[in-house]
Amino acid sequence: MKLGLGLYRHMLTAENYRFAKQCGCTHLVVHLVDYFFQGEDDGQNQPVGSNAGWGRAGDPHKVWTYNELAELKAQINSAGLELFAIENLDPAHWYDVLLDGPKKQEHLENVKTIIRNMGRVGIPVLGYNFSIPGVAGRIKGPFARGDAISVGMDEVDQTPIPKGMVWNMVYDPDAPAGTVPTAAPEQLWQRLSDFLEAVVPVAEEAGVTLAAHPDDPPVPMLRSQPRLVYQPRLYQKLLDLKPSSRNALEFCVGSLAEMTEGDIYQVVDQHSRQGKVVYVHLRNVRGKAPHYRETFIDEGDVDVFRVLEILKRNQFQGVIIPDHTPLVECTAPWHAGMAYALGYLRAFLQKLDGDG
Numbered sequence: 001m002k003l004g005l006g007l008y009r010h011m012l013t014a015e016n017y018r019f020a021k022q023c024g025c026t027h028l029v030v031h032l033v034d035y036f037f038q039g040e041d042d043g044q045n046q047p048v049g050s051n052a053g054w055g056r057a058g059d060p061h062k063v064w065t066y067n068e069l070a071e072l073k074a075q076i077n078s079a080g081l082e083l084f085a086i087e088n089l090d091p092a093h094w095y096d097v098l099l100d101g102p103k104k105q106e107h108l109e110n111v112k113t114i115i116r117n118m119g120r121v122g123i124p125v126l127g128y129n130f131s132i133p134g135v136a137g138r139i140k141g142p143f144a145r146g147d148a149i150s151v152g153m154d155e156v157d158q159t160p161i162p163k164g165m166v167w168n169m170v171y172d173p174d175a176p177a178g179t180v181p182t183a184a185p186e187q188l189w190q191r192l193s194d195f196l197e198a199v200v201p202v203a204e205e206a207g208v209t210l211a212a213h214p215d216d217p218p219v220p221m222l223r224s225q226p227r228l229v230y231q232p233r234l235y236q237k238l239l240d241l242k243p244s245s246r247n248a249l250e251f252c253v254g255s256l257a258e259m260t261e262g263d264i265y266q267v268v269d270q271h272s273r274q275g276k277v278v279y280v281h282l283r284n285v286r287g288k289a290p291h292y293r294e295t296f297i298d299e300g301d302v303d304v305f306r307v308l309e310i311l312k313r314n315q316f317q318g319v320i321i322p323d324h325t326p327l328v329e330c331t332a333p334w335h336a337g338m339a340y341a342l343g344y345l346r347a348f349l350q351k352l353d354g355d356g
């Protein structure tokens with residue numbers, strides 16, 4: 001098991017690479033989508049946003065190129081770290097895959113191009129979240145120990161999504177008035193199936209693994225749109241839709257633990273035994289959707305050491321990252337939160353692995 005850190009786009013700096021290295025990480029998971037562009041959040045916490053979304057999506061005509069990915073990888077490697085995964089696609093590049101819109105074929109080609117570029121550069125994993133509303137409808141507050149600012153949920157926001165927005169980001173600010181029509185759950189599964197059918201063969205050829213994040217927050221409807229993986233059993237449905245070693249999971253322990261069905265330890269065991277866990281978002285949480293709070297890693301409902309023991313027993317070889325943490329009050333709240341979680345995880349990993 002390897003320890004890693006997830007970095008948002010604006011955090012892709014030499015200083016943060018050294019921070020990760022100093023905290024004991026060997027691997028990075030990077031976000032190339034700028035969730036904070038023209039948004040309300042300041043980039044010092046995970047994006048939360050409002051009904052207006054996180055911010056503006058990227059440039060629809062600028063799919064991530066071989067050169068920029070190669071340069072990013074070189075910078076990370078020169079800091080003594082491995083670039084393990086790119087997490088999330090930009091809504092600007094694939095909105096009509098999610099919405100089944102007129103540009104669907106073009107947008108599937110965008111995803112294929114990104115996967116081929118990643119394969120050529122040698123970035124092994126693409127994390128994605130197949131969701132119309134995306135990560136939306138959560139609240140921020142002093143929910144963690146010592147009133148540390150964290151994220152949670154109290155009620156399910158069913159405000160319809162305005163046209164021009166998907167995955168909680170605005171891809172077309174000039175879209176006509178109106179809202180995105182509610183899809184039927186079967187339609188959404190069909191869209192996922194179309195996506196996997198088109199993209200998995202390319203991933204197989206490129207040597208890139210697709211890793212699916214479950215719904216965050218895990219509720220069956222959000223912003224009047226159906227969701228895919230809001231209970232643990234639906235993760236298996238996603239895998240069964242397109243059996244391939246390149247169709248796998250970005251395994252979010254926090255989101256899975258927030259689900260009302262299933263047992264988190266059984267879910268960890270099932271998918272790590274299958275070899276379907278590519279990388280792990282490891283955070284803690286108190287409560288179940290739609291009433292839960294993200295907590296410090298050592299204070300929620302999840303026995304984190306038990307999760308790590310199961311992963312170890314099933315010979316999980318991938319990367320573990322802290323996902324989100326509450327903000328620790330000081331001059332660098334995000335970094336302090338991550339350093340705290342990384343130290344906690346590293347202690348357990350050393351104990352389990354005898355890994356110096």
Ligand SMILES: [Mn+2]
Binds near residue numbers: 281323
């Ligand atoms: Mn997650």
